[in-house]
Amino acid sequence: MDLLRILGIRIGYGxxxxxxxxxxxxxxxxxxxxxxxxxxxxxMGGADAEIIEEIRVRYGLDQPFYVQLWRYMAGVVQFDxxxxxxxxxxxxxxxxERLPATxxxxxxxxxxxxxIGTVLGVLAAKNPRGVLNAVVTFLALFGFAAPVFWTGILLxxxxxxxxxVFPVGGMQNVxxxxxxxxxxxxxxxxxxxxxxxxxxxxxxxxxxxxxxxMQEVLGADYVRTARAKGVPERxxxxxHALKNAVGPVITVAGLQFASVISGxxxxxxxxxxxxxxxxxxxxxxxxxxxxxxxxxxxxxLVVIIFNILTDIALRxxxxxxxxx
Amino acid sequence: MTDVTPEKARxxxxxxPSAKVTxxxxxxxxxxxxxINAVVGLILLLAILAFTFIGPYLHTTDPFEMVxxxxxxxxxxxxxxxxxxxxxxxxxxxxxxxxxxxxIGLSAAIISLVIGVxxxxxxxxxxxxxxxxxxxxxxxxxxxxxxxxSMVIVALFGASLFTxxxxxxxxxxxxxxxxxxxxxxxxxxxxxxxxxxxGSARDGYxxxxxxxxxxMPPIIVQANLMVGSAILFEAALSFLGLSDPNVMSWxxxxxxxxxxxxxAGFAVAIPGIAIFLTVLAISLIGDxxxxxxxxxxxxx
Numbered sequence: 108m109d110l111l112r113i114l115g116i117r118i119g120y121g122x123x124x125x126x127x128x129x130x131x132x133x134x135x136x137x138x139x140x141x142x143x144x145x146x147x148x149x150x151m152g153g154a155d156a157e158i159i160e161e162i163r164v165r166y167g168l169d170q171p172f173y174v175q176l177w178r179y180m181a182g183v184v185q186f187d188x189x190x191x192x193x194x195x196x197x198x199x200x201x202x203x204e205r206l207p208a209t210x211x212x213x214x215x216x217x218x219x220x221x222x223i224g225t226v227l228g229v230l231a232a233k234n235p236r237g238v239l240n241a242v243v244t245f246l247a248l249f250g251f252a253a254p255v256f257w258t259g260i261l262l263x264x265x266x267x268x269x270x271x272v273f274p275v276g277g278m279q280n281v282x283x284x285x286x287x288x289x290x291x292x293x294x295x296x297x298x299x300x301x302x303x304x305x306x307x308x309x310x311x312x313x314x315x316x317x318x319x320x321m322q323e324v325l326g327a328d329y330v331r332t333a334r335a336k337g338v339p340e341r342x343x344x345x346x347h348a349l350k351n352a353v354g355p356v357i358t359v360a361g362l363q364f365a366s367v368i369s370g371x372x373x374x375x376x377x378x379x380x381x382x383x384x385x386x387x388x389x390x391x392x393x394x395x396x397x398x399x400x401x402x403x404x405x406x407x408l409v410v411i412i413f414n415i416l417t418d419i420a421l422r423x424x425x426x427x428x429x430x431x
Numbered sequence: 432m433t434d435v436t437p438e439k440a441r442x443x444x445x446x447x448p449s450a451k452v453t454x455x456x457x458x459x460x461x462x463x464x465x466x467i468n469a470v471v472g473l474i475l476l477l478a479i480l481a482f483t484f485i486g487p488y489l490h491t492t493d494p495f496e497m498v499x500x501x502x503x504x505x506x507x508x509x510x511x512x513x514x515x516x517x518x519x520x521x522x523x524x525x526x527x528x529x530x531x532x533x534x535i536g537l538s539a540a541i542i543s544l545v546i547g548v549x550x551x552x553x554x555x556x557x558x559x560x561x562x563x564x565x566x567x568x569x570x571x572x573x574x575x576x577x578x579x580x581s582m583v584i585v586a587l588f589g590a591s592l593f594t595x596x597x598x599x600x601x602x603x604x605x606x607x608x609x610x611x612x613x614x615x616x617x618x619x620x621x622x623x624x625x626x627x628x629x630g631s632a633r634d635g636y637x638x639x640x641x642x643x644x645x646x647m648p649p650i651i652v653q654a655n656l657m658v659g660s661a662i663l664f665e666a667a668l669s670f671l672g673l674s675d676p677n678v679m680s681w682x683x684x685x686x687x688x689x690x691x692x693x694x695a696g697f698a699v700a701i702p703g704i705a706i707f708l709t710v711l712a713i714s715l716i717g718d719x720x721x722x723x724x725x726x727x728x729x730x731x
Binding site: 124127128131132135136139140248251252253254255256257260261263264267268362365366368369370372373376387388391392394399402403406407410411414 | 570571573574575576577578579580582583584586587588589659663666667670671672673682685689692693696699700703706707708710711714715
């Protein structure tokens with residue numbers, strides 16, 4: 108019951124944040140020099156003032172700012188984010204078509220980073236003088252310092268050019284025929300390099316975090332008690348200690364969601380992965396403002412949803428977290 | 432890059448209260464220089480700075496001039512790092528690009544430091560509805576994917592050095608704000624703050640002269656990391672083609688040579704290594720600063 112109340116507050120607050128995102132984006136775009144009409148006229152190779160004025164009327168740009176904002180928000184409530192003149196498609200349709208690819212990339216990378224990072228962190232904490240501890244330290248430095256697009260390009264050079272194991276980019280091979288399973292396998296095959304690239308940044312962070320919190324937990328009294336009463340070391344590590352050490356990793360992973368989406372933009376560009384990131388870059392270069400706003404809106408929506416889910420998950424895992 | 436030199440760090444620690452008799456600045460410097468990683472980082476950074484800022488006087492080839500056939504391999508025809516897709520000297524590009532990357536990294540970090548410290552200081556000092564409002568504001572910036580947001584800013588307001596720097600600085604201050612706020616929350620309860628307050632010191636004096644100097648150590652560490660991540664940020668933007676086309680930066684060299692990676696990987700690998708080494712040096716220094724500025728660790 109308490110959880111439901113918190114959920115309600117979180118959702119209400121999330122909606123307010125979304126509203127703020129919408130208004131900020133709208134202000135930003137109306138402050139910026141030039142508008143859609145200028146861009147369309149530019150794409151047409153120039154147009155006279157009369158035609159530009161006509162385009163303005165058609166897109167409602169002749170209305171005062173608050174009318175435009177109101178129309179836009181009224182549309183958003185009905186899941187209508189406007190119309191992309193560049194793609195000639197409604198923005199909602201465009202974004203929803205690309206969203207699954209980005210979510211797939213983001214989730215698999217996060218999952219990989221969390222699992223491997225936690226395992227590495229635990230093993231490193233168990234054995235502070237071991238090789239793995241040095242590996243975690245190295246990974247932590249590398250993951251922070253290496254630009255993600257560069258890691259991706261190096262992986263392409265290594266696994267596409269030198270050892271041709273993986274495809275250079277894209278998400279599917281259109282010539283592959285077969286049922287659902289074959290197609291899924293093909294996507295997984297294309298996913299490997301982008302996923303590893305994106306995971307490399309966060310692997311560093313999570314392994315360091317897991318190591319730190321594991322070290323702390325291993326010094327706690329209840330771990331000593333468990334050892335003293337003769338619980339096998341493996342159980343102590345993976346049942347008693349890990350359960351408590353994984354909390355910080357989940358918390359941080361949830362908070363990283365906005366940053367992972369930023370990373371995905373770059374990784375998608377490197378591997379021409381057909382997700383929101385490539386769409387964002389294309390529409391930014393084309394100055395397709397309705398699409399840009401739609402993408403910002405959806406990415407904020409995704410981030411808010413995952414912040415709420417992380418919060419709920421943490422509360423379920425750790426009953427000590429109180430409401431508030 | 433001046434804010435990572437030991438002199439600057441020493442200034443900050445000179446304000447630290449210390450119960451010990453040893454001069455705290457000397458003690459801190461000792462801590463910093465006994466950390467082998469930090470020393471390696473400092474030497475590496477100084478070497479990179481010398482390369483980018485003194486190098487152009489020794490190696491005077493114009494980075495924009497086509498001097499040879501495209502994609503001469505490194506070492507060929509006297510081109511240490513080879514030539515790029517237009518036959519321009521990559522060594523010169525690394526020097527010129529490094530100046531831009533570091534200048535943007537440093538100024539973007541300063542912008543976000545100013546915003547972050549201001550927001551965090553006021554939130555932590557005043558508490559109540561001020562804190563609530565400011566932290567909601569911070570949260571708002573954490574919900575938007577920073578890179579996406581700054582891409583939009585650069586696209587809307589034009590890709591000049593100024594807008595790129597602003598776009599990076601304006602989106603990346605949230606971590607600084609959080610660190611500053613939590614330090615302020617801790618320090619404002621201290622006795623010396625109460626003492627200053629009972630001496631009827633004004634809010635501005637308490638915030639900037641009493642609390643802020645004592646809150647500096649974690650902020651310095653954070654600021655140092657900010658320079659590193661701003662350099663990475665700038666590299667990502669120019670890699671995506673969202674940077675001033677008339678200015679050369681490391682990320683831009685990678686972005687413009689990217690279509691040819693399978694033929695001439697070195698043109699992409701070399702600027703990547705430059706970014707990697709710079710950010711690595713900065714984060715090694717950051718770890719060293721963290722240990723040296725943290726009084727808890729010092730007493731061990």
